[in-house]
Amino acid sequence: xxxxxxxxxxxxxxxxxxxxxxxxxxxxxxxxxxxxxxxxxxxxxxxxxxxxxxxxxxxxxxxxxxxxxxxxxxxxxxxxxxxxxxxxxxxxxxxxxxxxxxxxxxxxxxxxx
Amino acid sequence: xxxxxxxxxxxxxxxxxxxxxxxxxxxxxxxxxxxxxxxxxxxxxxxxxxxxxxxxxxxxxxxxxxxxxxxxxxxxxxxxxxxxxxxxxxxxxxxxxxxxxxxxxxxxxxxx
Numbered sequence: 001x002x003x004x005x006x007x008x009x010x011x012x013x014x015x016x017x018x019x020x021x022x023x024x025x026x027x028x029x030x031x032x033x034x035x036x037x038x039x040x041x042x043x044x045x046x047x048x049x050x051x052x053x054x055x056x057x058x059x060x061x062x063x064x065x066x067x068x069x070x071x072x073x074x075x076x077x078x079x080x081x082x083x084x085x086x087x088x089x090x091x092x093x094x095x096x097x098x099x100x101x102x103x104x105x106x107x108x109x110x111x112x113x
Numbered sequence: 114x115x116x117x118x119x120x121x122x123x124x125x126x127x128x129x130x131x132x133x134x135x136x137x138x139x140x141x142x143x144x145x146x147x148x149x150x151x152x153x154x155x156x157x158x159x160x161x162x163x164x165x166x167x168x169x170x171x172x173x174x175x176x177x178x179x180x181x182x183x184x185x186x187x188x189x190x191x192x193x194x195x196x197x198x199x200x201x202x203x204x205x206x207x208x209x210x211x212x213x214x215x216x217x218x219x220x221x222x223x224x225x
Contacts, residue, residue: 033212043157043203045212056212091156099145099164099207106156 002026004105006092012111013082021077021108023092032075033093033102034067036060043091049075050098082112115140115206117187119216127224132176132191134219136204139185145207146187148178151218152200160202163187174198199223 005024013019025032034046047057049067066078075094079086089109093102120135138144148160161172168180174197178189189202204216 035213042217043215045214048212058212093213101145101147101159101162101164102207102213103159104149104157 004092004094004103006105006108008108010109015084015112016081019079019082021090023075023105024073025075025094026103029094029096031095031098034077035091036088038088084112086110087112115214117204117206117214117216119204119219121219123220125222125224126194128196129193132194134189134202136187136216137185138187138206140206147205148189149203149205150200194223196223
């Protein structure tokens with residue numbers, strides 16, 4: 001069964017460093033998303049991406065964040081200058097159509113020290 | 114705008130007894146409702162979905178949920194809990210929007 005994959009599974013970085021989290025969505029899906037879950041809190045929407053552009057973003061997704069689909073398979077989330085409060089589990093998701101179920105990857109645990 | 118409210122942060126049941134995890138929703142549009150399960154240190158797995166077809170939705174691992182518009186509810190049930198069901202469960206709503214709005218989660222404990 002097709003699945004969303006994410007790499008790395010765990011990333012440790014120092015405050016102020018740039019990180020790139022990578023995702024490979026399900027191949028025939030057209031909508032891509034990033035969510036985050038701070039430890040002990042609920043899953044929060046960050047951004048959705050369709051047709052090579054951001055279609056919706058939350059207030060969390062400020063100028064420090066960017067997303068890109070650099071080729072036909074990868075979908076990346078970049079945090080330009082990490083802060084301690086960026087420490088969280090980051091989930092990538094994809095869906096075939098708008099409003100359809102989203103399939104989530106296993107997540108990348110980001111630890112900022 | 115869409116939202117969901119999970120009424121219980123923790124639910125504890127004995128193995129072999131029924132499970133009920135409660136979720137209420139609000140939605141400006143016709144809701145698209147989902148239940149996801151998250152096992153410790155794992156990602157989110159889709160259990161089942163409601164997208165305006167049958168009001169009783171069957172999912173994986175014996176779970177089902179009933180959409181009740183009059184009560185704005187989408188409660189998750191299972192007739193008999195297994196130890197492997199111990200996890201955190203998230204009700205969510207996309208309601209025609211792109212983003213999925215998650216509830217705060219319900220941790221299910223299964224007592225042997």
